[in-house]
Amino acid sequence: MMTTKSITLHHLMIGNERKIGIQFSPDKLIQDLLKxxxxCKWSTEYSMAYIPNTAANLAAIYSTFKGVAWINYNKFLTNRPINTNNPEVNVTYYRERNLPPGYRRCPEPYLQRLELKRYANNTVKVYVQFFEQFINMYPDQALETLNETDVRRYLQTLIHKNLSTSYINQAINAIKFYYEGVLGMPNRFYDLERPRKERHLPKVISKDEILAIITHARNLKHKCIIQLLYSAGLRRSELVQLKLEDIDSQRMLIHVKQGKGNKDRYTLLSTNVLADLRLYCEQWQPNTYLFEGMNGKPYSPVSVLKVVKSAAERAGIRTRVTPHMLRHSFATHLLEAGTDIRQIQVLLGHSSTKTTEIYTHVANHTFTAIKNPLD
Known part of the structure; x- marks a missing residue:
């Protein structure tokens, strides 16, 4: 008969020493086994038992509770595989920067860990920026002595500046990366509160506005960029990484490789867009990437933003249009046309339909089916 008892293991730092936290619901048998x-001691602060973090003690927990209670390792074995799919990460710039006298730069082990984990260059930039901002608030304190109170004081300065929830969460991630990922102190900031995530509805524009933007593209290359963003529901980071081989004209599909979350997927290839892509390839003759910038490198995300923004302005659209707004519009228009939400989920590359369901809040058929009480 399967046991209903369970314990959950955590990483704890108590008195600057690593501990194995053991969390459980009140149970006489588990309490007796812990002895x-x-x-083994009890932490009032974390409301759980703990023992020194050693391989032998981890084995002792397994042998003690095997067959008696289910052992949940999810919060303990947190190491993720190294991402080998991101392009080469270059942190040389952060090592060689000219910084003002007295400015506390990001520690070398931090940069080395970012290289080892092969984080995307944008992530590296964000992490270094936030961590340096944090440590320069405490220029005279050893990094290992900073604790939750110091982090909260720093976060409080961000809140007083009315910075977004996303901004504050990025700052927390950058700080935790050092203590948990670099120093090997998992859950150093165990009870650090994160701000509640804000919920914003996606911004969409009409089909007529989409067509107007396409019409006002400066050239065929820009036209194809705008059309693909909308007709395939692509993120701009996915668009610039598309290669010629990813366009499957036989199956009328686009192979998106290593999109957000390092996931592959297929999405739609429009017949009209394919015709324009063939003309574009004849004229521009890209070699590897579908849209190339200088020296055959991928077209930059910033350039994609400028292409969309300038075409929208020439089309006379007052709303500030972004590449991601075209992706939102793609999903919303499909939903309004009666496409099953699970199919839209696959096309967008969402892990759950819960993410895709946000479009039901902006699709017009959600509201046209409701009779207004005044009418």
């Missing part, structure tokens, strides 16, 4: 573990 047999080496140097």
């Amino acid at each position: 047999g573990l080496p140097n």
